Amino acid sequence: MGAALIRSAWSLALLLAAAGSLGAQTIAITGGRVYTAAGAPIENGTVLIRDGRIMQVGASVSIPADARRIDASGKWVTPGLINAATQLGLVEVAAEGTTRDASARGKDAIAAAFTVWDGFNPASVLLAPARREGITTVLVAPQGGLVAGQAAVIDLVEGSFSDMMVRAPVSMVAQIGSTGQAGVGARGELLIKLRELLEDTRAYSRRKADFERAATRDFAASRLDLEAMIPVVEGRLPLVVVADKASDIEAALKLARDYGLRLILASATEAWLVADMIAAARVPVLTGAMNNIPGSFSTLGAYQESAAILRRAGVDVVIIGDNGVSDAEGFNVRNVKQEAGNAVAYGMSWDDALRAVTMAPARVLGIADRYGSLEAGKVANVVVWSGDPFEFGTRVEHVLVRGREIATASRQDMLEQRYKTLPPDYRKP
Numbered sequence: 001m002g003a004a005l006i007r008s009a010w011s012l013a014l015l016l017a018a019a020g021s022l023g024a025q026t027i028a029i030t031g032g033r034v035y036t037a038a039g040a041p042i043e044n045g046t047v048l049i050r051d052g053r054i055m056q057v058g059a060s061v062s063i064p065a066d067a068r069r070i071d072a073s074g075k076w077v078t079p080g081l082i083n084a085a086t087q088l089g090l091v092e093v094a095a096e097g098t099t100r101d102a103s104a105r106g107k108d109a110i111a112a113a114f115t116v117w118d119g120f121n122p123a124s125v126l127l128a129p130a131r132r133e134g135i136t137t138v139l140v141a142p143q144g145g146l147v148a149g150q151a152a153v154i155d156l157v158e159g160s161f162s163d164m165m166v167r168a169p170v171s172m173v174a175q176i177g178s179t180g181q182a183g184v185g186a187r188g189e190l191l192i193k194l195r196e197l198l199e200d201t202r203a204y205s206r207r208k209a210d211f212e213r214a215a216t217r218d219f220a221a222s223r224l225d226l227e228a229m230i231p232v233v234e235g236r237l238p239l240v241v242v243a244d245k246a247s248d249i250e251a252a253l254k255l256a257r258d259y260g261l262r263l264i265l266a267s268a269t270e271a272w273l274v275a276d277m278i279a280a281a282r283v284p285v286l287t288g289a290m291n292n293i294p295g296s297f298s299t300l301g302a303y304q305e306s307a308a309i310l311r312r313a314g315v316d317v318v319i320i321g322d323n324g325v326s327d328a329e330g331f332n333v334r335n336v337k338q339e340a341g342n343a344v345a346y347g348m349s350w351d352d353a354l355r356a357v358t359m360a361p362a363r364v365l366g367i368a369d370r371y372g373s374l375e376a377g378k379v380a381n382v383v384v385w386s387g388d389p390f391e392f393g394t395r396v397e398h399v400l401v402r403g404r405e406i407a408t409a410s411r412q413d414m415l416e417q418r419y420k421t422l423p424p425d426y427r428k429p
Contacts, residue, residue, distance in 0.1 A: 003160070022149035026050045027403065029384060032072025033324040037358040038078050038373035047077060049380040052403035057374050070398055072384050072406075078354065079138025079374050080381030080401065081389075083336045084286055084361040085266060085320035088138050089120045089154075094331075103144035106225070110197060113233075114222035122161045126331060128410035131156040131336035132256040134389060136381040136401045137166065137371060139361075140214070141173050141240070146193055148173040148180040150228065151240070153365055155381065158408065159176060159399050170266060170365045172232050175242035176252060177298050191251055194221045198259050201229040233296030238364075239285070244269040245298040249328045253281050264364060275313035284316040286366045287290055289343035308347030318364055319343055319356040341390030353390065359424040381402075 027049040033043030036057060044321070046061040047054060056062075063069070092099035101119030104111035106250045117140055119153075137155055142149035152168035176190045177184075177199055200219040204226040210216045211223070219226060231237035239261050248273055256263035265271060266286040271278060278285060292304045303309075310316045319339050321332065340353040348356070362372025370379045380403035386395040400407055409417075 013344070014285060025403075026064055026067040027070060027380075027400070027405075028061070028067040029070045029072050029382065029398075030063070032075045032077040032384060034077045034374060035354060036374040037355055045077065047374055047380075047382060048402045049382070049400070052380055054374060054376055054378050054382075057091065058377055067354070070313065072397075073250055075397055076385040076387060076389060076394075077374070078134075078383055078385065078389060078400070079358045079372060080359040080383050081134050081337060081357045082137045082139075082365075082372065083135050083320065083333050083357070084139045084318050084335050085131075085136045086140055088126055088139055088140060089122065089124045090116060091125070092121065092124055102142055104142065104149055106145055106147070107222050108143035108220065109184075109193075110147045110221045110225050110343050111142070111145055111149045112147045112172060112197075112223075112226075112228040113220065114142055114154075115169065116140060117152040117161065117165070118156070120134065120154070120164075120339055122159050122164060125131045125411050126333070127156055128306050128408050129412055130333040131399055131401070131406060131408075132396060132410050132413075133400060134258060134337060134383040134385070134396050135334055135381070135397065139365060145171070146174060146176075146190060146199065147225070147229075148175070153367060155379075156402055157202075157404070158214075163201065166364070166371070167367055168402060169237060170228070170367075171238045171240045173240045173242070173266075177243045177245060177267075178249050187248065191255065193220065195258075197229065198233055198255075198261075201226050201233045205230050205233070230260065233259060235260055235262050238264050238366075240264045240266050243358040244296075246270040246273040246301065248298070250277065253283065254275060256281070256283070267302075269397050271304055271315075272306035272309040273301055273415075275310050275315060278310065279314040282316075283366075284318060284370065286318045286320045286364075287308055287363075288320055289339050289346060289348070298394055304342065304346040307343045311348055311352050316360055316364065317348075317352070317356050318361045319353065337389055338392065341392070344390060350390070 011027050034042040042059055045059055048056040048061050083270040085103045090102040104114035139151050141151040141155050150169035151171045153170050154164040155164040183204050197220050197288045207216050232239050243249050244267050249400050268285045268287045271285050289307045294300045294302050340357050344350050344353045359372040362368040382400045385396040
């Protein structure tokens with residue numbers, strides 16, 4: 001009986017996958033309330049898609065006769081959501097080291113050359129649950145050490161990793177809030193080490209020939225790490241700095257000024273305390289909206305209104321999973337929509353919350369020319385919802401990634417089907 005139920009579940013999965021793959025090249029999503037994230041909502045709107053791109057969005061769109069229609073009457077239509085802080089596909093089972101590929105040891109806690117996407121698992125069972133909840137694009141980022149490495153953006157399409165890749169690298173990731181991860185004894189030492197790395201990168205970039213013939217002093221990092229840091233010190237690659245304490249955030253802002261860095265703050269629990277300073281520096285912030293319980297002395301100022309305060313100050317806010325909690329980064333990537341809903345509950349406007357999981361991350365990650373809104377010419381990552389996507393009871397009706405509807409069953413779907421019909425000999429306790 002058990003084997004038969006498993007076969008039935010897999011059959012359902014295959015049928016759903018087949019249904020998704022049969023979609024026509026031209027698709028018209030009609031009759032819905034369309035939230036483009038780039039302008040006012042469109043009542044009874046149509047999103048016309050062809051060959052993976054959005055062709056037209058509006059209330060009066062001419063639909064080709066051969067288009068496949070998706071009726072969104074009474075539904076809400078939005079861009080696919082973007083989660084800009086995940087270890088999706090990098091961590092499969094947190095307690096099993098052989099399934100964790102998000103961290104590199106590096107030399108002296110510096111792993112700038114580490115390209116985390118090389119360890120990405122495109123067959124991860126965690127991809128489908130995220131996609132089924134409206135997440136179509138994610139950042140996969142390294143963690144640990146002083147400089148953790150480089151991050152990439154991927155689409156949650158089915159196929160190989162090369163099929164999924166959107167852009168890499170999109171940022172370098174560092175942290176100045178945890179002395180334990182970087183093997184130092186004081187927070188100030190983290191900043192000294194980071195400054196030393198930046199200085200050494202500048203020196204190395206000027207004296208590569210001398211370095212090759214061992215005519216330079218010793219540097220704080222390996223040759224490959226120094227090479228990887230050159231785009232950062234030249235301002236071509238953003239540096240994401242994970243910092244929570246207000247004083248650490250101030251230190252990161254000063255570091256960016258001193259070296260001309262393109263800074264992005266992440267986690268940023270106490271950012272609301274220095275919101276005006278962050279806004280003046282025009283530094284975007286990746287932060288959550290569900291955590292008001294301090295987990296350390298660095299997060300004593302945890303405040304659920306933080307995202308709203310930052311946005312009112314003029315900061316470009318990107319909503320991520322619960323201020324860097326690993327469960328949200330790896331296993332509950334889909335919860336970013338609840339983060340956005342909580343941001344609204346604690347003072348952020350609904351429109352700003354939608355942009356914080358669509359347009360804002362696309363802009364911060366350098367992909368806004370193709371992603372983040374429902375506009376002609378952009379990649380057709382589109383979600384049809386039963387209602388407000390930030391309401392807990394709202395269901396996802398359709399998910400399109402690059403213009404193709406994907407309805408592959410997740411493991412949760414298969415378990416639901418398995419236990420929906422109980423065996424004949426089942427007895428209630």
